[in-house]
Amino acid sequence: MTQDPTTPEPSTRETLDTGVPHIARVYDYWLGGKDNYAADREVAEQVLATGNTATLNVRANRAFLGRAVRFLTAECGIRQFLDLGTGLPSANNTHEVAQRIAPESRIVYTDNDPIVLVHARALLTSHPAGATTYIHADVREPAKILLEARDTLDFEQPIAVMMIGLMHCIPDEDDPAGLAAQVLDALPSGSFLALSQPALDINGAAMARAGHVMDKLMPNKITYRTQEQVTRFFAGTELVEPGVVSAPQWRPDEGADTTTRAVWAGVGRKA
Numbered sequence: 001m002t003q004d005p006t007t008p009e010p011s012t013r014e015t016l017d018t019g020v021p022h023i024a025r026v027y028d029y030w031l032g033g034k035d036n037y038a039a040d041r042e043v044a045e046q047v048l049a050t051g052n053t054a055t056l057n058v059r060a061n062r063a064f065l066g067r068a069v070r071f072l073t074a075e076c077g078i079r080q081f082l083d084l085g086t087g088l089p090s091a092n093n094t095h096e097v098a099q100r101i102a103p104e105s106r107i108v109y110t111d112n113d114p115i116v117l118v119h120a121r122a123l124l125t126s127h128p129a130g131a132t133t134y135i136h137a138d139v140r141e142p143a144k145i146l147l148e149a150r151d152t153l154d155f156e157q158p159i160a161v162m163m164i165g166l167m168h169c170i171p172d173e174d175d176p177a178g179l180a181a182q183v184l185d186a187l188p189s190g191s192f193l194a195l196s197q198p199a200l201d202i203n204g205a206a207m208a209r210a211g212h213v214m215d216k217l218m219p220n221k222i223t224y225r226t227q228e229q230v231t232r233f234f235a236g237t238e239l240v241e242p243g244v245v246s247a248p249q250w251r252p253d254e255g256a257d258t259t260t261r262a263v264w265a266g267v268g269r270k271a
Contacts, residue, residue, distance in 0.1 A: 021218055023169055024087040024113050030058045035088050035119055043217045050209035053261070057247075058165070060261040061196050062090060064247040065164045068194040068267055069097040071240075071251060072160045073105065076269075078192060080159040081107045082149055082183070084139050085166035088116055089123045094162055095132045096124075103129040108149045112138040139166060140174055142182040158190035165263075167197045167233065171221050180233045184270055195233055196247055196265035200224035203262045230264040237268025 018037040025040035026047075036044075047054050072078040079102055083094045086109040098105035109120055109132070117134050126132035133152045137145050146155075153159055161183055170176040184193060200207060207224050214222045231244045242250065244266035248258045 022113055022115075023218065023220070023222070024111065024116050026218075027058050027165065028088040028090070030055045031062065031090050033088060033090060035115070043214060046213045046217065047210045050206065050213060052206045052210040053203070054210060057198065057261045057263050060247040061165050061263045061265070062092070063256075064196055064250055064263070064265045065094065065162070065194075066092040066097050067251055067253065068162070068164075068265075069094050069160075070101065071267065072192055072194065073098045073101040076160075076192065078158055078160045079105045080153045080157060081105065081162060082145075082153065082159055083107060083109045083162040083164075084145070084183070085163065085169070086111050086116065086120065087165065089119050093124055095126060095130070099127040099130050103127040106131040106152055108133050108135060108152050110135040110137050110139070110145055112136070139163075139170065139179055142179055142186075146183065146186050155186065156188060158192070159187050160192040160194060161187070163193065163195040163233075165196055165198070167195065167230075168223050168225070169220060171223050177232050177235065181236060184236055187270060189270055191270045192267060193234060193237055193270070194267045195230070196263055197230050197233075198222075198224045199227070199246070199262040199264050200229075201226045202246060202260060202264075207262055224262075225264070227264050230266070234266060234268035237270050240267040240269060 019039050021039040021043045025036040026044045029036040029041050029044040081094050095107040117136050120134050124132055131152050135148045167176045227244055244264050246260040247263040247265040248261055250265045252258050
């Protein structure tokens, strides 16, 4: 994997402590990206040294994002996306997948890491027929996100909320299910929630070892969850078939590898 990070803008570089690992940059390293620092790589390599298949998991998670957006755009007619905790740009970002199918699609990205937004603004450029904008906010600030998203999205029309690889960064004491409910409550009927989360009950021993490493080295606690716990995030929606399943098994492309990975994923429709 490439280890030379892209240098952020000076104004952003001043606000960053690159000696503190950040989950978005750890994931970037696992995905083969270059927007990471030594502290991020240390965490990533120590997790891999436990025997955890983190690289395969995050790639399965990223592939689920692409399939979910394609499904929502092509099959459900969704033209608006609110992507919470987007992470660093990689291949097939939400707006790229959606606007290939429907160029008029409008996407709002949010993240709480300033380096993510620097790279997003530089790389995630919209098709001229649609719109792509960015909000610097934490998912624990749903009122701020919803207020600012109204500048780009029409809350009278269905919106797909993307919470891909996000909720494990939100500990139980911060009520992640309540945060998801606050966002969904503000959306009209026919909106969707697409969500994925590292699993506690798939490859449990390896995930526990990885969790121990990350809790030791990361500033914020990482919370893996069971299939039942992840399913609760979809309260108030009707789950799209096949429900909450291992990410590679959610509506896989023909001939795709459907090996079980330690990531739960699903899509639900608000009635």
